[in-house]
Amino acid sequence: MPSEINLSESCGATASLESFDGTAISYRQLGSGPPVVLVHGSGGGLHSWQPVAEHLAARFELWMPARRGYAPSGPGRSPKRFADEVGDLDALITKIGRPVHLVGMSYGATVALHAGASGLPVRSLVLWEPPLYAAGDELTPVRDEFAALTAKGDRRRADRLLAEKVARVPAALLELMDTGEPADSEPDDSPGWQRDLESMAADSADTGRWSTVTAPTLLMRGADTWQPMPATLDRLANALSHVTCTTFPGQMHFAPSVVPEAVAAEIIRFLPRS
Structure with a gap:
């Protein structure tokens, strides 16, 4: 049994478990009620869902893992595949001991889709803008360039590469982005990004498979998220057999951090209380 370290009530307890291949997966757990697993996106970690989780903990038992590659979880094997992430969720759900609601943000929403298609005991899915268009061989040179840039310590150009080639941020928004050198106090998320790029490069952009x-x-x-995300989400909605769609006016891809209370309210509205 993993030891637990009690943090503040709002952060929950942190612990770790051993996944199918021996990788240590750290997680935080707080709240009570039906179990909900919150899966973070690329460049995230234990903190990513915290603003939303604070509005959910009174109704749900929340489990927030740090995905493999993101500290304090272990790096996992390379090259990573989405099947590895599904294996990690399988280990966590086994620990929980009950079917779960699975909530994913960005890349984490793609992980949730893979888990939902794999036969894991998932009661429902909540997805925030899975970047399903960012997949396949076209990402192989991006993966390799990102590895070269981070090996040289050039995080500014590496971050710009991700914004342009993976997130596909429009040029006008790129000009507004702060592309200065990251602060020394910022955690280095490049190992996690590298693993995520490996998974995306090996995946398919076919949305029909999610039927x-x-x-x-x-x-x-x-509502204001840039293309090709809206068109991709339309195709995904058409493929899914039992889907409810919600749009947040005036928001872009970052709404779970910008308007966490509103995002939490939609999740509460959708998920059953028991």
Whole structure:
């Protein structure tokens, strides 16, 4: 049994478990009620869902893992595949001991889709803008360039590469972004990003395959999120067999951090209380 370290009530307890291949997966757990697993996106970690989780903990038992590659979880094997992430969720759900609601943000929403299609005991899915267009061989040179840039310590150009080639941020927004050198106090998330790029490069952009997902699904988006995300989400909504769609006016891809209370309210509205 892993030892637990009690943090503040709002952060929950932190602990770790051993996944299928021996990788240590750290997680935080707080709240009570039906179990909900919150899966963070690329460049995230234990903190990513915290603003939303604070509005959910009175109704749900929340489990927030740091995905493999993101400290304090272990790095995992390379090259990583989405099947590895599903294996990690399988280990966590086994620990929980009950079917779960699975909530994913960005890349974490893609992980949730893979888990939903894999036969894991998932009661429902809540997805925030899975970047399903960012997949396949076209990402192989991006993966390799990112590795070269981070090996040289050039985080500014590495971050710009991700914004341009993976997130596909429009040029006008790129000009507004702060592309200065990251502060020394910022954690280095490049190992996690590198693993995520490995998974995306080996994946498919075919949205039709998600027709095999039968769990009730809430698909959330920002009204102002740039293309190709909106078109991708439209195709995903058409593929899913049991989907509810929600759009947040005036928001972009970052709404879970910008308007966490509103995002939490939609999750509460969708998920059953028991």
